[in-house]
Amino acid sequence: MEKVTFLWILLALFVAFSIAAFQYLSKNEERRQLNYWLSFFRFTTIFFILILLINPAIKKINVETIKPNLLVAVDNSKSIKYNSQNEVVKSLVEKIKKNSELNNKYNISFFGFGSGLYPLEELKFEESQTNLSIPFQEFSKLYKTGSSPVILISDGNQTVGNAVEFVNYKSPVFPFIVGDTTIFEDIYISQLNINQFTFINNQLPVELFINYTGSKPITKNLNVFHKGTKVYSEKFQFSKNQNVRTASFFLKSTDKGNQYYTAKVEELDNEQNTQNNTENFSIDVIEEKSDILILTSVVHPDLGMLKKSIESNKQRTATISTVSDFKGKINDYQLVILYQPTVIFKNIFLEISQNNLNYFVITGRSTDWNFLNTAQSNFSKKVSTEKENYSPIFNSNYATFLSTDIGFSNFAPIEDYFGDIAFSVPYQILLFQKIGNIETEKPLLATFENNNQKSAILFGENSWRWRMNSFVENKSFERFDGFFAGLIHYLVSSDSKNRLNVNVNPIYYANEIIQISASYLDENFNFDNRSKLWLTVTNEEANFIKKIPFAVLNNRFIVELPTIPFGEYKYTVSVENQDNSVSGSFKILPFEIEAQYTNANYQQLKNIATDTKGFTFYNKQEQNLIDYLIKDNRFKSVQKSIISKTPLIDWKWILGLIILSLSIEWFARKYYGKI
Numbered sequence: 001m002e003k004v005t006f007l008w009i010l011l012a013l014f015v016a017f018s019i020a021a022f023q024y025l026s027k028n029e030e031r032r033q034l035n036y037w038l039s040f041f042r043f044t045t046i047f048f049i050l051i052l053l054i055n056p057a058i059k060k061i062n063v064e065t066i067k068p069n070l071l072v073a074v075d076n077s078k079s080i081k082y083n084s085q086n087e088v089v090k091s092l093v094e095k096i097k098k099n100s101e102l103n104n105k106y107n108i109s110f111f112g113f114g115s116g117l118y119p120l121e122e123l124k125f126e127e128s129q130t131n132l133s134i135p136f137q138e139f140s141k142l143y144k145t146g147s148s149p150v151i152l153i154s155d156g157n158q159t160v161g162n163a164v165e166f167v168n169y170k171s172p173v174f175p176f177i178v179g180d181t182t183i184f185e186d187i188y189i190s191q192l193n194i195n196q197f198t199f200i201n202n203q204l205p206v207e208l209f210i211n212y213t214g215s216k217p218i219t220k221n222l223n224v225f226h227k228g229t230k231v232y233s234e235k236f237q238f239s240k241n242q243n244v245r246t247a248s249f250f251l252k253s254t255d256k257g258n259q260y261y262t263a264k265v266e267e268l269d270n271e272q273n274t275q276n277n278t279e280n281f282s283i284d285v286i287e288e289k290s291d292i293l294i295l296t297s298v299v300h301p302d303l304g305m306l307k308k309s310i311e312s313n314k315q316r317t318a319t320i321s322t323v324s325d326f327k328g329k330i331n332d333y334q335l336v337i338l339y340q341p342t343v344i345f346k347n348i349f350l351e352i353s354q355n356n357l358n359y360f361v362i363t364g365r366s367t368d369w370n371f372l373n374t375a376q377s378n379f380s381k382k383v384s385t386e387k388e389n390y391s392p393i394f395n396s397n398y399a400t401f402l403s404t405d406i407g408f409s410n411f412a413p414i415e416d417y418f419g420d421i422a423f424s425v426p427y428q429i430l431l432f433q434k435i436g437n438i439e440t441e442k443p444l445l446a447t448f449e450n451n452n453q454k455s456a457i458l459f460g461e462n463s464w465r466w467r468m469n470s471f472v473e474n475k476s477f478e479r480f481d482g483f484f485a486g487l488i489h490y491l492v493s494s495d496s497k498n499r500l501n502v503n504v505n506p507i508y509y510a511n512e513i514i515q516i517s518a519s520y521l522d523e524n525f526n527f528d529n530r531s532k533l534w535l536t537v538t539n540e541e542a543n544f545i546k547k548i549p550f551a552v553l554n555n556r557f558i559v560e561l562p563t564i565p566f567g568e569y570k571y572t573v574s575v576e577n578q579d580n581s582v583s584g585s586f587k588i589l590p591f592e593i594e595a596q597y598t599n600a601n602y603q604q605l606k607n608i609a610t611d612t613k614g615f616t617f618y619n620k621q622e623q624n625l626i627d628y629l630i631k632d633n634r635f636k637s638v639q640k641s642i643i644s645k646t647p648l649i650d651w652k653w654i655l656g657l658i659i660l661s662l663s664i665e666w667f668a669r670k671y672y673g674k675i
Contacts, residue, residue, distance in 0.1 A: 005056045012054060016047035034672060041665040048658050057645040064642055068147055068635040070106035072096060073135040074123065075154035077114045079597050081125040085178040089153055090123055092176060092622050096151070101630050105637070111135060115160055128512045129593065130154075131161030132604070136169040137473070141410075147171045147635060149614070151625070155179040156601035159593045162475040165607045172614035172634070176625055179600030185214040187238070187268055188276035197284050197315045203250040204283060210245045210265055212238035220266040222247050226259065236265075253285045258506045260568065260587050273597070280589050282506040290316045290492045291332065295323050295348060296339040298366045305464035306337060310488055312481040323348060331355045334492040340461065341375065342368040349375040358454040358491050363416055364461025378450055379427075379457060383419035390414055390444055390460050391434040397555045399527030400428045400447055401490045402503045402519050406479045411469045414444075414460030421459065425450045430487070433459075447490065454491050502573045502582045509593045514561040518550060518573050518582075532576040533557045539569050566590040 020043035024035040074093060080086050093110065096102060110120040114127020117138045132154065139148060152175045158164065193207040210222065217239045224232040236245040253259050263279045271277075294306055303320050310318040319333075323344050330336060330351045337360045338345060352359050353376075363372070365387060373380040391413040394405035408431065427448035433440045447456045470480035499521040508514050516535060522528040533550035542565060550557035550573075566588040574581040602616070609616045617625040629635075 005054065008054045009051065009056065012047055012050035016043045016050060019043075019046055034668070038665055038668060041661045041668075044661040045658055045665070048654050048661075052649055052654065055647050055649045057647050060644045060646065062642045062644060064640045066638045066640055067105065067107040068149070068637065069143055070102075070108045070151065070629065070635075071135075071139055071143070071148055072108060072110045072120075072151045073117070073139075073153070074110065074112050074120055075114075075130060075132075075152075076112040076120075076123060076125055077127040077130040077159075078125055079130065079155055079157050080178065083155060083179045083597070083599070085155060086123070086125050088178050088619060089125075092153060092625075093120075093123065095622055095626065099626055102626055105630060106635070128509065129160045130158050132156070132158045132164040133162045133167050136164070136167040136173075140169060143171075149174065149629070149635060151176060151629075152605065152608075153178065154605065155597065155599075156603075156605045157597040158601070158604075163604065165604050165611075166475055167608065169608070169612055171612065173608050173612045174614045174617065174625060174629070175602075175605035175609050176617045176621075177600050177602045177605055178619060183213055184272050184599065185268055186271060186273055186276070187212045187214075187218075187220060187265055188273070189263060189265060189279040190244075192263070192279050192281055194281055194283070195314045196282075197286060197313060198253065199289060199315070200256060200285055201252065201254060203252055206247075206249055206251055208247040208263055208279070210236060210238075210247065212243045212245075214238070214243075214268070215240045218268065220268075222263065222265050224249075224251070225262045225264070226251075226253075231261075251283070253283065256285050258585050258587075259283045259285055260507070276597075280507060280587075282587070284506070286315050290334045290488075292316060292318045292335045292337065292488070292492065293326075293328075293330065293333040294318055294320045294337045294339060295326060295345070296320065297323055297342050297344055298340055300339070300364075300461065301464040302362065302364075302461055303339060305467050306339075309467060309477070309481045309484045312477065313485050313488075316488065316492070331357065334358065335360060335488065337362065340364045340366045341372050342366070343371045346371070346375065356451065356453050360455065360487075360491055361457040362461065362463070363457070363459055365415060365417070366461075367417070369417065369419075378425050378448060378455060379421065379423045379446075381417070381419045381421050381459070383417040386418045387415055388418040388435060390416060392444055392466070393432040393434050393439055395429050395432055397527070398428055398430045399519050399521060399555045400430075401486055402501050402517060402556070403430065403483060403486050406470055406483050407473055408466075410473065412462070412465040414458075414462045414465070416460040423448065447487075454493070456487065456491055500573065500575060500580050500582055502584070504571065504584055504586055506586055508586060508588045510566055510588060510590055512593075514564075514586075514588070516559050516561070516571070516573070518557040519555075520557060520575060520580075527555045529555070531578070534574050534576060535559050535561075536572045536574070537561065537564070537569050538571075539565075539567050542567055544569075564588065 020039040023042060024039035072093070074089060080089055096108065111117055112120040112123070113131065113135050115129040115131050117134050135150065135152065139150065149172045152173055154175065155178050188211055189208055190211045191209040195204060198204040208222065212218070217237065219235060219237050222234050222236060223230055231251065232249050234247055238245065251261070260280065260282050265277050267274050267277055292310055294303060296303055307318040307320055310316050330348070335358050336352060338348065339362050341361065369381055369383045392408040392411055394408045396405065421442060425448050427443070427446045429443045429446050431445035433442045433444045444460065445456065445458045467477060467480045471477050500518065502516065502518045504516050518533055520528050520531050520533060529552045534547055535550065536547045538545045544565070548559050548561070550559045568585060568587045570583065570585050572581055572583045606616050615628060
């Protein structure tokens with residue numbers, strides 16, 4: 001309690017005593033003993049009233065013991081069950097839960113993972129994919145401070161995601177590797193590099209890596225099939241030292257749409273795992289190519305990012321030019337990106353308007369808003385001289401085309417002039433503005449249509465940082481480029497009536513959940529949740545046909561196909577009572593990707609243990625793992641002192657004491673005739 005407050009309390013004592021003594025003890029009356037009691041009650045009342053007015057705070061120090069976190073990530077995929085390791089995993093999880101000494105030292109949390117991470121409730125080993133890097137990516141977000149060691153229980157076989165060796169996790173990792181670590185003689189296709197798109201009659205480059213684990217020299221053929229016909233073949237020699245071969249060749253397709261291929265390397269004698277000898281892939285063969293023009297009056301890193309992101313899709317080319325140097329025909333392009341327009345863009349805007357071209361405006365510190373507000377009539381911004389940083393927030397209700405959040409909340413802010421934005425046409429917000437810690441409903445990235453002309457605007461420069469943020473997070477540009485490709489695809493599309501959009505993977509694996517999503521807009525290009533969408537799936541060879549309705553979920557139409565036989569299927573998504581549909585094809589492969597592994601892949605788990613200063617454990621070393629963590633002195637509980645201040649006015653019993661004291665005094669005076 002502060003010294004000044006203590007002096008105020010002493011003063012309250014003096015005042016209360018003085019008033020009580022003056023009213024009862026200074027008078028020479030009978031019943032002197034009664035006066036003492038009455039003065040006591042009057043003193044109590046006045047003193048506590050003054051105390052409530054002073055309202056001193058009582059400090060209390062609470063000591064809290066914080067235990068270190070221990071995160072247990074359990075591989076819940078089918079490969080654990082296929083290799084008969086499910087009981088081993090369950091037994092280890094139970095031992096960790098029941099070990100009192102371990103639980104007294106750590107705050108233990110259990111998570112399951114396959115393609116994603118989730119709190120572990122039950123081990124079913126039904127996940128159809130394994131992403132070993134996802135636990136560390138999510139733990140880095142959830143546990144940003146302190147040390148959070150991880151027990152990773154897995155067979156080390158990864159089917160999706162980034163390589164776990166490249167994960168940057170700051171706390172020690174203790175892999176517990178289940179399964180047989182014996183290395184058998186095997187030959188397999190380890191990696192496939194191919195562009196997803198090509199054009200009719202174009203030569204598409206394909207690159208395959210073939211690995212061999214064995215000691216004796218062998219010679220095997222690689223064959224590639226399309227619709228049952230061999231389209232490529234090559235012979236390779238392997239040995240103990242020359243155990244990796246690269247096949248580089250070209251494929252040519254004369255048919256439009258998804259084309260399915262199978263690459264297969266010949267089996268070894270008595271090879272235990274033959275499923276990894278085959279790699280299935282698809283190519284989307286298209287007829288036309290999109291040309292995109294990027295016009296600018298400034299030099300900026302955003303320009304290079306735009307070109308690289310656009311051209312990551314091989315069906316598109318991007319040309320960067322300054323306005324003054326551009327001598328071509330603007331109507332030769334399907335989309336014009338106007339980077340930070342100024343008055344020198346005047347003729348460009350006139351040509352865009354005359355030719356009714358689709359355009360994408362990106363503003364920033366060099367933008368002339370006085371000119372831009374008059375050059376077009378779709379939007380305007382009343383800017384001030386102040387500049388502001390805007391962080392992106394993804395709009396999950398955006399429905400103009402299918403899009404997903406790629407982690408925008410973790411991206412760096414972009415910069416633009418501060419001001420109020422107004423639209424004169426209907427528009428859809430894809431990204432909201434976040435200023436500091438305040439999330440707004442103002443547009444940062446928006447799309448709109450006017451007179452069959454599609455447009456978009458991004459209010460800010462330095463979006464090149466977003467692509468780098470996405471790369472740091474995912475070790476790949478693929479997610480950002482995929483998001484940007486969706487926006488560009490919408491803008492280059494000449495069909496302004498394309499209100500139905502469908503998202504289907506070209507290849508699925510047996511027993512994998514086949515989920516198809518769609519978006520349907522009404523005539524005003526708002527999400528239409530009142531319409532009914534149907535999915536029709538057919539396979540002529542198997543005489544199979546199935547029609548399933550879509551369900552509405554978060555401004556999306558979603559449908560999940562039940563287990564259907566493997567094969568190539570045609571699909572049609574249609575709108576009930578409307579002449580609007582989208583058709584395509586997909587293929588279900590006859591084997592499960594998780595079933596291709598027959599033993600544990602321990603090397604990458606050993607690498608992450610070494611890199612994070614952890615330790616690797618194997619089958620029948622469950623107790624060794626527990627004992628090691630109990631004795632590891634790097635992880636200790638921390639005592640934290642918490643000082644809490646409680647104002648005296650919060651003590652309700654003081655008010656009750658005042659009422660009681662006043663009541664006793666009043667009844668005593670009434671009883672003895674002093675009132």
